[in-house]
Amino acid sequence: MTAVSDHVVQQVPGTDVGTGRGEGGHPRPAAAGPTTFTPEHGDVYVEPGLTPLAAREANRSALTALLDTAGVAHFAVRGTSDHGTVIAVAEEDRDRVLAVVFRGLSQFPGHLSVIDPDAPRPAKPVSSRDAKAWRTVNGARILQISWYRTDPGRHLLLGHEYGCAIEFWQRHGTHLVAPRANRATWAVAADGGNVLGAARLFSRFVSDWTPAPLAPALATRPEFLVHCADDIAFPVDAVYTWVDGDDPAWKQRKAQAKGEVYHAESASDARFISRDELRYSVRSIHLFAPWIRNIYIVTDDQVPPWLREDVPGLRIATHREIFRNPADLPTFNSHSIESQLHHIEGLAEHFLYFNDDMFMGRPVAPHAFFTPTGTARYFPSRNRIPQGPVAETDTPVDAACKNNRALLLERFGRVITQPMEHIPYALRRSAMEEAERDFPEAWARTSASRFRAMTDLSPTSSFALYYAALTGRAQPGSMPFTYLQLAVPDLADRLQRLLDGRDQDTFCLNDAFSTPEDIEAQQELLDGFLDSYFPTPSPHER
Template identity: 35%
Template sequence: MAQTGLPTTGITTVSDRGVADAAPTTLVGGIPHLVAETTPEQAQTDDLLRVAEILDLAGVTHWLLRRANGRPGLAIDRRDRARAFEALTAAAAAEPWAARRRGGVELPLQGDARRAFGHRDAATLYRPRVHPNGTFTLGHTTGIRLELWRTQGGVITAPHANALTRRIIAVDDVTVTSVRRYGRTWRTLEGMFTPGAGEFTEDVDLVFSWVDGSSSEFQRERARRMSRYVVGDGDDHAARYRHVDEIRYALRSVHMYAPWIRRIFIATDSPAPWWLAEHPKVTIVRSEEFFKDPGALPTHNSHAVEAQLHRIEGLAEHFLYANDDMFFGRAVRPELFFTPGGVSRFVESGVRIGVGGPAPHRSGHDNAARVNRALLEERFGRTITRDLEHCAAPLRRSVMYEMEETFADDFSRTAAATFRSATDISVTNSLYHYYALCTGRAIATTEPRTRYIQTTLQPGLIQMQKLLARRDVDMFCLNDGSTPEVDEDVRERVLRETLEAYFPVRAPWERAEPVSGRGGEASSGAAPLAVPGALIPG
């Protein structure tokens, strides 16, 4: 927009990145795709930087925008469109590029980028990608919208409003500045990247609880200690501890769909998985590091562990808690879990807690819900009727410390219970969230799309196939029920293949070298998977 009179003097846009080597390509449904192992955010950033580089080399001035949905975009003067289209056409001759414009029309840039824009002044540019295993593709949803801005009579007309401006902007109201983003300096409009009132900007950590139930040492110790206890329905079942490396894929789901998470803590007393390398973002914490009374250890009670999580050293004030069978299914933002003021958003389930009090024949989960209900009724004169969805739950350390003082005996009793008991509280399942709700620190929401699948039931196999094909939920849980209808070998194979197909992008904390002979563990470099519903149509 040099002709508009917008001030640009003194602003230099410089990339810190060199031009990457050309990636291999393949046809998917007859359309050329880059073959790449990349996350959605990485793909979006790479395409943004590549489009900017193309425009820079063509001498086309551009401005970095923040779209209304928070994604990046670029704007150029409409009078520079011929040079921009020529440069994009040349780039598309060397690698696959496509454009999507309003109305859902998608066309390749190859041959003539002008044709892809048609008569419109905006289009989303992207390089289609497919993971080497053939089960994961990225398209226009990670693309970069390029906008052609018109200037006439001291007024700028943009094709879309963005995070800062309306479509119609007075030139005199605009101040051009620079911003550092994505490894380079950009021209932009002043205020474009100032956080909005609707954004949550504090650090968020995530805590996973995990147990390696396949460990022979764990099984011996648990059996020895359990011989002295009577536990509730299902609480002694092997399903509570067996696993098929779900934690690896739960961590990959963070890498792929929630990269804004600051740190990940894995609360476990099991040996670290063989594939987990040292990484500043992932920390294993042992029970003795955060239990208030280490004399209560060892423990085989998840309720006890969950009642002590706020004591993890270095944990952010705002954090999410999840089990290792809970996954992010698509890109999520912090605002799904916290309001801009830090109020947590928890997801209620349609499942009712049910009537009656705690009893030895009930499961630990059902008993804890009833104990929680009694405590909340006593304190607030209100009852709770619903369970929470099986998905990542938001919490605040300060509220948990407050609860530990308010319900001191209940926290201490639960932390001291070696196995689940009929007197446990369940802090992270419902007690925290309804306590915070009653004190103005939480709200219930049904906004996130969630899915709960019992992988040991016959319908669960079909549900996993649909989940993989659609990829349309924010979070899901693949639970190992304690009443199996499916042969364990079949269940394990389908579950492992589903997870590898859904989350094929290796995280930076995974060891790169393939390892064999580890109980049938699939390596990250496994061959393409024959998962029903996961194959790319020809």
């Protein structure tokens, strides 16, 4: 997945958008529109609503439709790549398969590569217009076929990794034998029939809660309908906390709230600015984590103006709904709000907590955050928690970490030394419930702090993670990520590197100290960056 440079656009003849068929009844890449021709990429099809999962499914459906027109039997294989799909055909059908693939790629040019399972590195894809692409297909054990796709703004390029591989399985006695290893079996019954297999069997980027049009059940063999040791079948939800700091009613509640602010950062206006990051963070889940079951947005009776509340899969949860003690409201303290997240009705046992400035940066599987047995992963920072008790000079973050450390040392006899990175926090609902029961006074004190206070815990970003670890429900992990503070002089260059690379699993665009003079210039940069990085609206946008 890369960015697409500017290039000339031409129209593909004979496409019938919406039917899945082109001239002569041959299949076409789904939603194919204009195509671009560049020396680097070859043919690229423009597709509205583009996501990695949509590109993957479009390539698979286009290829299986070609096989269906030729009457070639096929079944889906549980391949080892999460990005693309794998289709098996019998070796005896090779001639018919190659003939129909050649016809399809002649009408709608794409890309082709021959996969040698024993080669030290994969072969590069070649445009199907190039005669070199066809030189070795006659004896190939595996072919990878794709139609490159981009969004209408040409910000994303979803290429060969989202293609569909055709494996030629050889008959040995009563079985068909695979040309390479997959996730389940080397052989299936040669005369066996197909059954439907859940989409999550064929990619870890898919769950049972992914919308069916993007992840339909696939025709496969019974041998693949096994629950493997590395499968994640439990639901994972996402939770956000969000505030619109420009809302007059919210401003009035804040002005009337009583409570002493001990540190300037605690009430900094930058902490409450809504830069529309939430819209793009939800887009990042739609694009790169379609396995999320439900998204909950926790607000102080606010609804983002862009949000559609009538689309399943996302719900507003108000402070009034989740706070056990109504006297703690209103609150303007994220620690307070986070201490109540596990009270969201219907929340899954396993969930990711996002600040609204956290984003998925590329397709990420749930395995990055949880093990198949349900153990959560946490991501310790390279920083260290300052030594000694809480001091008046501590930042709110350091004070909360010290409070966490003292309680956990008393309870478990272990000393925590590291805060967490700004990566979505993988949490266990049961661990938070137990932590609240084990430390009722500290939990209630944090809940009652209207602004960040010296006595706060940091429930989600540290305490609950370490509590889960010390009770056997979490373990340390690592992932490629970027933390970017917006109040830096080279913000434009850093955003451009992040956009060009697209090589981080997650990233955070944090803002705690920007001045009003900074915000306008930052917003212009952010608008361009976020629109380019996440060009596809989620279903939850108006």
